[in-house]
Amino acid sequence: MWCHRLSHLQSRLQNLLRRGVTCWAFQQLNFKSLFPLAIHWHHTASESLNCAWQQHEDHFELQYANTVMRFDYVWLRDHCRSASCYNSKTHQRSLDTASVDLCIKPKTIRLDETTLFFTWPDGHVTKYDLDWLVRNSYEGQKQKVIQPRILWNAEIYQRAQVPSVDFQSFLETNEGLKNFLQNFLLYGIAFVENVPPTQEHTEKLAERVSLIRETIYGRMWYFTSDFSRGDTAYTKLALDRHTDTTYFQEPCGIQVFHCLKHEGTGGRTLLVDGFYAAEQVLQKAPEEFELLTKVPLKHEYIENVGECHNHMIGVGPVLNIYPWNKELYLIRYNNYDRAVINTVPYDVVHRWYTAHRTLTVELRRPENEFWVKLKPGRVLFIDNWRVLHGRESFTGYRQLCGCYLTRDDVLNTARLLGLQA
Ligand SMILES: C[N+](C)(C)CCCC[C@H](N)C(=O)O
Ligand SMILES: O=C(O)CCC(=O)C(=O)O
Ligand SMILES: [Fe+2]
Structure with a gap:
């Protein structure tokens, strides 16, 4: 299921398209309109943000900042920055990763402004800022060098x-x-x-x-x-x-x-x-x-x-x-x-x-x-x-x-x- 942070109404989407929302949202809509029941549109206040996400069986897919990212659910649970999972003073994980169910899946996912909220089966909530995810995703890292260099003769x-x-x-x-x-x-x-x-x-x-x-x-x-x-x-x-x-x-x-x-x-x-x-x-x-x-x-x-x-x-x-x-x-x-x-x-x-x-x-x-x-x-x-x-x-x-x-x-x-x- 694809979840766009655009309007859940087609007219609203067209309205947005007139205001310059990128094409792929439109293409997604055309594709998805073949399966109207599968579409789940999410409405949020800010419309200029070009972001969409989809909850797959075994991973979470996010499109944001011109990057398509895929996240494993255990990864998403493991990197939770909540006070009980992560000590922000020492910058160390407190969560025992081995206690996470390897088949874990979020109960609900919701986007508010630029923050994604994952609610896990036990009720625990993990928040991720979209920019944090881009910076820390594999797809984001893959395009970057660890150390810029000038090669020389x-x-x-x-x-x-x-x-x-x-x-x-x-x-x-x-x-x-x-x-x-x-x-x-x-x-x-x-x-x-x-x-x-x-x-x-x-x-x-x-x-x-x-x-x-x-x-x-x-x-x-x-x-x-x-x-x-x-x-x-x-x-x-x-x-x-x-x-x-x-x-x-x-x-x-x-x-x-x-x-x-x-x-x-x-x-x-x-x-x-x-x-x-x-x-x-x-x-x-x-x-x-x-x-x-x-x-x-x-x-x-x-x-x-x-x-x-x-x-x-x-x-x-x-x-x-x-x-x-x-x-x-x-x-x-x-x-x-x-x-x-x-x-x-x-x-x-x-x-x-x-x-x-x-x-x-x-x-x-x-x-x-x-x-x-x-x-x-x-x-x-x-x-x-x-x-x-x-x-x-x-x-x-x-x-x-x-x-x-x-x-x-x-x-x-x-x-x-x-x-x-
Ligand atoms: C620099 N210093 C003279 C102490 C050691 C030289 C080490 C030489 C060695 N063949 C190597 O290449 O590692
Ligand atoms: O003698 C030198 O200039 C360098 C020798 C060398 O290669 C070294 O000490 O590692
Ligand atoms: Fe040497």
Whole structure:
């Protein structure tokens, strides 16, 4: 049964149509007039609202704000925001979802102004504002991205002239921090200038944005090419583009780099937007993109150097997307640390290598490479879930300090400043 919040009289509807109510209401009427008994029109005071609803056997259908939405009845009962079901002080559910009958159906449904009222068999009433339903429906979410981003190659990034934020304004003003975070969220990289070149100041900077994620490398790390750890990062060799800590079940969210000293040549940092490359794969070979989101892989860190003994394993696909809107949120790409592939049969393995090659070709296009020379005073933040980094080989003495940050806490800071993240 379709229930429109227009008039229950045809003449009244025509009256409304003259005043500009959209066509589908008219079409619905034509269709429904074939079954006059099935029509149940609801009259409400405000006529300008373009809304209709229908109570189906197993779900509730709502048309509002140009969106067709379908809601499960258990869902509608479960999300009740009444005082007995939801604590609005703590923003927590008090209702025990397991106490809801899985076959529950509302006894009555009524629309008053912009509020829908569901009365359940036990008499409990749940109210939903139409806008709340649009914001919180699957159909509404499906059309939205969780995080807006600007995908870039070297030219796009350089043309954008993204400003660096000054150390002082970053530390002392919300405006400075917000500008920094906005750029970081959009591009996946951001710089802070005029930072005193010490580990302590770098730490202060990091703590302003997030919590430092302590790992097997320590809290703040400080490294040179002394091979003090069992990893190529601790040498003078070039490092091809990669993301870090792919061998953690949850790779570190953000990486902070501050070059404190370099007396020598080479050692430039390479940055590549992994999401830009993935987007090219999606355009050119969608089935390969999909395979990269589906095949689980292991990455591994095995270390036995001096006192350091570690064996870390992380599992996950190269590309991670949200299933409801297909938005990419994490790329795990490190050919050095990728472990033996033993999680997929041979024919899938071959298709996976093909897809991995397509992605690698995109990642290696010279036009996608953004090179920077890190200097004392200029701190680089990298979104390690999106932007790959690498480095050129170097000579001489080079000291890099930095840390990893927890992603949840960076996003928390961003949201508190009013940014979408
Ligand atoms: C940054 N820091 C020097 C501490 C660690 C380097 C980790 C290197 C490792 N192969 C990876 O990609 O995760
Ligand atoms: O030395 C560098 O510039 C970066 C090395 C690296 O990839 C890392 O430390 O994660
Ligand atoms: Fe790295």
